[in-house]
Amino acid sequence: MGRGFFPLDRQLGLNERHWSAGVSQLAVWLSGQVDFAAVEAILAKVGRIHLSDSTASRQTQHWGAGFQQAEAKAQAQAGQVDLQGGIVAGEAGNAERLGVAMDGWMIRLRQEEWKEVKSGCIFRVLAGEKTDPLTREPIEVGKATALSYTAYLGGPEPFGQKIWAEAKQRGWTRAADTQAIGDGAVWIWNLVTEHFYDSVQVVDWYHAKSHLVAAGQGVYGQNSPQLSGWLTEQETRLFEGHADQIAQTLERAVERSAVDREAVRGEAHYFETNKRRMEYLDRRMEGWIIGSGMIESGAKQYQARFTGAGMQWSRVGAERLLPIRSAILSNTFEQTWSRVDNSPLN
Numbered sequence: 001m002g003r004g005f006f007p008l009d010r011q012l013g014l015n016e017r018h019w020s021a022g023v024s025q026l027a028v029w030l031s032g033q034v035d036f037a038a039v040e041a042i043l044a045k046v047g048r049i050h051l052s053d054s055t056a057s058r059q060t061q062h063w064g065a066g067f068q069q070a071e072a073k074a075q076a077q078a079g080q081v082d083l084q085g086g087i088v089a090g091e092a093g094n095a096e097r098l099g100v101a102m103d104g105w106m107i108r109l110r111q112e113e114w115k116e117v118k119s120g121c122i123f124r125v126l127a128g129e130k131t132d133p134l135t136r137e138p139i140e141v142g143k144a145t146a147l148s149y150t151a152y153l154g155g156p157e158p159f160g161q162k163i164w165a166e167a168k169q170r171g172w173t174r175a176a177d178t179q180a181i182g183d184g185a186v187w188i189w190n191l192v193t194e195h196f197y198d199s200v201q202v203v204d205w206y207h208a209k210s211h212l213v214a215a216g217q218g219v220y221g222q223n224s225p226q227l228s229g230w231l232t233e234q235e236t237r238l239f240e241g242h243a244d245q246i247a248q249t250l251e252r253a254v255e256r257s258a259v260d261r262e263a264v265r266g267e268a269h270y271f272e273t274n275k276r277r278m279e280y281l282d283r284r285m286e287g288w289i290i291g292s293g294m295i296e297s298g299a300k301q302y303q304a305r306f307t308g309a310g311m312q313w314s315r316v317g318a319e320r321l322l323p324i325r326s327a328i329l330s331n332t333f334e335q336t337w338s339r340v341d342n343s344p345l346n
Contacts, residue, residue, distance in 0.1 A: 019051065024059050025337055027051055031060040032324040032333070035308060057317075064320025066340035071150070071162065071323050078165035094174050097125035097287075099144065100167060100196055101181040101295035102188045105303055107153065110312050117322070118187075119151040119302055120163035121295045122170045125179065127287055142289040148330040149298050151322045153315065156187040164195040181292045183207040184270055203277040204292035205239075212238060212246070215267035218260040219253045241279035247272035301329055 019027075026047075030039045036053035043049040043056075102120045109115050121144075128143030150166045152159035172178065178199040182188035184207065192201060212234055220227045234246055250258075250268035258264040271278070280290050305325055306318065313321075327333040 021341060023049060027056045027059045028063045028324060029333055031056050032328045033305060061320050064324050067323035067336060068320060070336055070339055074169055075161055075165040078168040095176045097177050098170060098172055098175040099123050099125050099179040099181060099289060101292045103295045103299050105299045107306050107318060108312050109315055117151050117153050118159040119149060119299055121147055121149050121298050122166050123147045123294055125289060141284060142287045144289055144294040147294055149326045151302060151326055153319055156191055160191040160195055179288050184274060200288055201277045202283055202290055203274045205280055205290040208238060208278055211267055211270055215250055215264060218263035219258050221259045239280045241281050243271045243275035243278040298329060
């Protein structure tokens with residue numbers, strides 16, 4: 001008896017000999033979110049489409065190459081605009097505020113062990129409202145919306161070109177104001193200096209607080225009764241934009257009674273180096289965002305697909321899936337697919 005014909009088959013244009021573009025698109029979209037074995041199970045259970053996990057992997061590799069080409073084309077176009085002097089003739093500015101955030105996360109590659117993937121997020125900054133944790137009154141704060149992501153398995157320079165291309169597509173050169181958020185990683189601020197040099201720079205508030213905790217433990221020890229009060233006082237200083245005073249306080253502690261002088265000296269250097277990026281009260285009053293939750297959440301969503309239990313990737317396999325995952329997180333998968341589907345794949 002021949003196999004039955006199901007309504008979804010007709011909708012997707014499926015026949016018994018070839019996978020339709022609709023099935024391929026569905027398989028690739030699912031592969032950007034769950035592992036290939038789960039893709040096979042979902043298609044069989046929900047759509048009664050019998051496509052193996054190995055076929056899902058091959059489909060993803062094939063179409064992932066197209067997604068890579070689409071990214072490369074956008075990057076080349078951004079470079080051409082730069083050579084022409086930045087803003088294209090006739091390009092008008094707007095009142096939109098945009099931001100960029102960057103972070104790194106680790107992936108396990110076959111024969112290479114753990115390597116860092118650099119990821120970035122471009123977002124729109126809108127005025128929002130939240131409850132002040134101390135006064136319980138509503139306060140106006142910046143809010144990240146319209147998030148788009150990109151990622152790169154490799155060094156900071158190529159990644160810088162990719163995140164800049166994404167920023168150009170989002171209208172960075174036309175934005176009224178811009179900001180850049182990151183932790184204390186040197187590579188992030190080097191890329192900000194190269195590509196986003198005129199943006200308001202902010203070290204993630206929660207990252208800065210974690211350094212404050214490390215500094216306090218270095219001064220008093222982890223179980224000191226003095227630590228809690230010291231942290232409360234210094235956190236207020238930090239929020240008010242006095243990171244330079246914190247650095248001075250730590251330097252004096254090194255000279256007097258620090259438990260771990262080397263660690264405290266390192267934290268003093270951290271606050272002194274980043275003091276202009278830690279003017280949190282002023283930035284919040286100006287409507288800017290002081291936390292990097294948008295990129296930390298993005299990194300976790302990448303990791304959800306790439307770092308499951310026992311997962312190891314070939315370098316090519318990871319590189320071809322990354323732009324698919326980025327398009328899904330950016331809500332641009334359908335748009336990118338339509339461009340790739342109408343372009344010849346090399």
